[in-house]
Amino acid sequence: MTDFLLELRSEEIPARMQAGARADLEKLFRKEMQAAGVAVGAVTVWSTPRRLALIARDLPLATEAVREETKGPAVTAPEQALEGFLRKTGLTRDQLEVRDVKGKDTYFAIVEKPGRAVSVVLAEAIPAIVRAFPWPKSQRWGAASISTESLRWVRPLSGIVAILGEDLVECEVGGIRSAYTTKGHRFHHPDEITIGGANDYADKLRACHVIVDHEERQDLVRTKAREAAEAAGLTLVEDEGLVIENAGLTEWPVPLLGRFDEDFLEVPPETIQLTARVNQKYFVCEKDGQLADAFVCTANIVASDGGEGIVAGNRKVLAARLSDARFFWEQDRKTPLSQHAKKLERITFHEKLGTVADKVERVAKLAQWLASEGIVPGCDPAQARQAAELCKADLVTEMVGEFPELQGLMGGYYARAEGLPDAVADAIRDHYKPVGAGDDVPTAPVTVALALADKLDTLASFFEINEKPTGSKDPFALRRAALGVIRLISENGLKFPLLRGFDFALPEIRRDSGNFTDNSRKNLAKKGMDKGMHLVMGNTPSIVVYKRFGGSEDKYSQVAIELLDFFADRLKVQQKEAGVRHDLIDAVFALGGEDDLVRLLARVHALQAFVETEDGTNLLAGYKRAANILKKEDWSGQDDGIEHTGDEDPLENVDDPDMQAVYAAELAEQAAHKGLSYTPEKAEKALIDALDSAEPKAAAAVAAEDFASAMAALASLRQPIDAFFDEVTVNDPDPSKRTARLALLDRFRAAVHNVADFSKVEG
Template identity: 30%
Template sequence: MSERDFLLEIGTEEIPARFIDPAVEQLKELAAAVLQENRLRYREIKTFGTPRRLTLYVCGLAEVQDPLVQEVRGPAVKVAFNQAGEPTRAALGFAKSQGVEVKDLVIKSVGPVEYVFAVLRQEGRPAMEVLPQICPALISGLHFPKPMRWGNLEVRFARPIRWLLALYGSEVVEFTYAGLRSGRVTYGHRFLSRGPLEVEHAAHYFEIMEKGRVVVDHRARREMIWRQVQELAARIGGRVERDEELLAEVANLVEYPVALCGSFEESFLELPGEVLITPMREHQRYFPVWDAQGKLLPRFIAVANGNEEHLDTIRTGNERVLRARLADAVFFWKEDLAVPLARRVEDLKKVVWQENLGSLYDKVERLVGLSRYLAGVFHLAPQEREKVSRAAYLCKADLVTTMVYEFPELQGVMGREYALRGGEDPEVAWAIFEHYLPRFAGDALPATMAGRILSLAEKMDNLVGCFAVGIEPTGSQDPYGLRRQALGFCHIVLDGRLVFSWRELAEQAYEQYRRQVKLDLPREALLSRLAEFFAQRLRGIFTERGFSYDTVEAVLAVGFDDMAGALERLQALAAFREGEEFEAVHTAFTRAHNLSRRHGSTTVDYAALVHPAEVDLYRAIREVQGAVEEHLAQRRFLEALKAVARLKEPVDSFFDAVMVMVEDEKTRNNRLGLLKAVATLVLNVADLSKLVISQAG
């Protein structure tokens, strides 16, 4: 089949950097779907993006659509033909309605009944007829977080569209969109290329873009920037840590990158490292430079959009901007240090945390209470408990400092630094910083016990408060970051193997709120919703760690109030499924659980046992129960499951010898109690009925 390459370039005003990568992925998915829908085969789809263009390049796009073959079902064969095999009026009418001859009808079975089918074949249209309809659909199908309109057009896009390039091989795909007519003209770099550039053939596009000083491939720009940054850092005896997020953003700010190295006064190095890095990275998009010992150098690397001409002027401008920001930071630092952190806590009374949940000072009071509760649960020494309480009291004070007001990203960081400079215990200072951890996916978890406790208290306070006043994540909306908070909570518990009841902590948080504000959700309803919310997070964490979905469900089904215990039970069950004793326990549990599922008690009247098989099972249960309880107390969950395997033979003998569902109520309840006791032993670890067991043969 003949094929050509297809090129679509959407030329725009500068698109925000954060829009580009999602738009490139979106364009690829959209193109694949639209081409499939239109029965146009292709070899490969590539998409690219720069600040001034989004590009779709389809390699080997078929010149003609695949034919459309449809089978339309008609009447049943016994209705379509008489006993002599001649077509009836039903067959003749159906064939005529579909535009085919009766002789061309085919017979196919649908279940037990045979029907006649008309096979309709529609020849494919040339790609050049289809592409003019596809192109506008591709452009209008792209969505952006904040699209805009321009002129008097109803069209919405990331930024105003300025030109449209569309070629199928060497032919222009003609269409109009946003008041523009497509053609073979594109534009190069805004400053390094002059005038329009004509593309004779789709295959020439990348060569022409290179001449126009545009690196179209955003991935290539990223690596180009990284090489330049590394080379510059090495020249000054430094190194730069690879920062994928910053690299991606910088790559999407330029079309032809050139890196440059700037400097600032060494006196600024007296500031904490994060105070220097934040303006560089978050505000100016610069790469900080470290020496071999990991100390910041008074240097930075920036990336300009152009060539090496006027680079000295650009460097001077960047140095001037950074110097001003760092001078501000020095001023904020000195001003903030003049007031001890503890004296700022009172100022939190003037700051509303959430309109229905009180001030930041109210939150601090709750965090002190929750931290004291957890310190008691974890049996911390009195001195350590005081450090936790002190950290909870001070943890929000930096929010009313000038530095954090100017650089919100430094919350927690400045709390730690001001606490250290103010003479607070280092453990208190680090807990202030760590209570925000983890701040994003892959971020570090709190390393100190005080930090873990305060972080858990903070996250539970946020979750309980928001859920209690009706603020829950919906779809993609999660303004308070509650999913992230719950994930962080789970990771801290699991990573630290912290054994406690999250429900009891939630109840403590609920009671503290209830003393301060009016809550909309009753306590039990809140706990139920939180349980569902945490379950979703744990499912994700456990499956990411490689546990099968059904193993996870089996463990979560019997509870996860002790999250660390849930992980241990999960590990035990996963290992147990690989062992020889699994089948014995699974069989015994299944037979016992299926019958006793609705029976609510494990009570058995020994004196009323009437058959030796009942007595044997009762004695076996008592013996195994003691072993299981001892294993559970020591958190030896795998051994607990193995102990239950000893019940396989007594359970089988019981089922062979007696009928459970007899008319006599006392006998029936006794037997159901025995089976319930067997099932309960396993349910201490997992609900094996949730497991998907493949059947051999």
């Protein structure tokens, strides 16, 4: 067993590509070795700006001999089949073996491959790896580049080191032959270095001012930059992305502290930090929590003057950049945000949705409505509208044109600079939040109203024009917008029925959703006036009325349906990531008709706490037993002993299966309360009494949104249902007893379903 070293040296590799290149090099190496039958153990991959290096430990010196057997056609198969098999294996007929396979003579090809020296395998693998390397961007160079078949690499490839143990693996790629030699630091040691093998590679490079281990360079940048700031009495603003980038730009990192003109601090601190970070790759520093007039740059050499010349040069370049930022800041403030906002009329938001100014007007109406309806408590409607009208104005400023990352943030600064209320300025600044899973959720009322309005308008607008996410494609970030709405509502505890929001947010339509309260929906549902009008939430239809009785269906109803469906899916994803069991989410979604996220989540969390208790586990078992009996008996609740007019089926004129279920539950409940024609058994009577007590308690608790108490009411049914199954025969020979007991079980099932659909709960 021995170690193998491979170094691919080139001109500077962009820092952003180095992590991917390391992963690709190991992947390609393992693939080539596996194809050749070489067992590979530990592999280490390093990168610097000028090289990729791989060390594979404990490789064998030779591959083992391999005997391969390939089954061919039957002896009686057509001649063409045999000819194709011979071409595939490269053998002749007399080299094949004939074996009996299930009573049929069948050809087999036996190929014995002798072992090969691993050095030979590597000599073939290295060119294959280089030519197959998937750089995001690559180039051809030199005289050979006239041909499209010439070698491609991220930057011109200049050297290959390939050593197995102490022996050179001889190979050639694009005219570059492998060798024992590499080069050290471009300035400190530009001459060639002779490498003995994997064991002395890192040490010899270190002696020549190259730290080949990228993680070690990252630690150096992280530590030395912090020490440089602390030596000046400052605190480094940590930035892990900048640490990785600086380590990827240097082979011998030397962080140095520099100062810039204090007058530049009048520019917003985020602007200074972004200018230093994006344009110059500098860290910034703070003093007492405020941005300081200092930066930390990372040199690639140990300068003889201690770095004074390097710092002076970097200070000069940074000053030019900060001068531009200060110019933008001063110019932008000469024009009020309201005047900037007028320019939005010239910017298209989407060809089917008008300009950004059109979007701003929709958002303003929606934000004002959220405030005036009390959906966002404590929000001033006038301030909500003012913030919305100005929230996109900074998109046309010079500063945001230079640094798009500052949109929203600069609008907040400009608003504060012209004396607008702090609540308005803060709302403009933070209205894009939350952007990602780790982003803070706004809590200030005006900010919440604006952030919610902006995201709802985006969702409603793109769903209206049928630009919905498909598969992995989401060009307008609608999934992120939906998660943002969910977090804004849930983390602020907003009582916000989403359907009302959709009705108001959908462009060009402002329906009076006040007429469609929960009670009116239920009343219309009982009268059968809403047949065919359903909202699918999760996988279960629930009744939602989108049209007035006798009216025509609104064309935007389907958009609202799809939007709530979309939110249901996003909420499932979010809650699963938060550790909520998927089956419990389904159990609550299956109830249907719920568009208040706070109430829905409270029910889910109460259900999770309940099913993890002994009472919850046993009640679930009792529920499933009851459901199985009812399913086996094909129980629908019609044959309940209740007197009806004539012989008509009370469900005969109800086509919708969900409405049938509603009626059946009501009829079953009536049957269970109806006087029995026999004296119930003790356990039977106990279950009836328990239901009489638990049903109103659970219903009242659900109405009060006290779902923990609703679960506690269900818990009281656990012992009676257990005793019922132990002591009572459901399928009694007496038809009246059998019917009454099935109705009782149906009543028990319906009582549980008022809190959650336990059929969706696993266990």
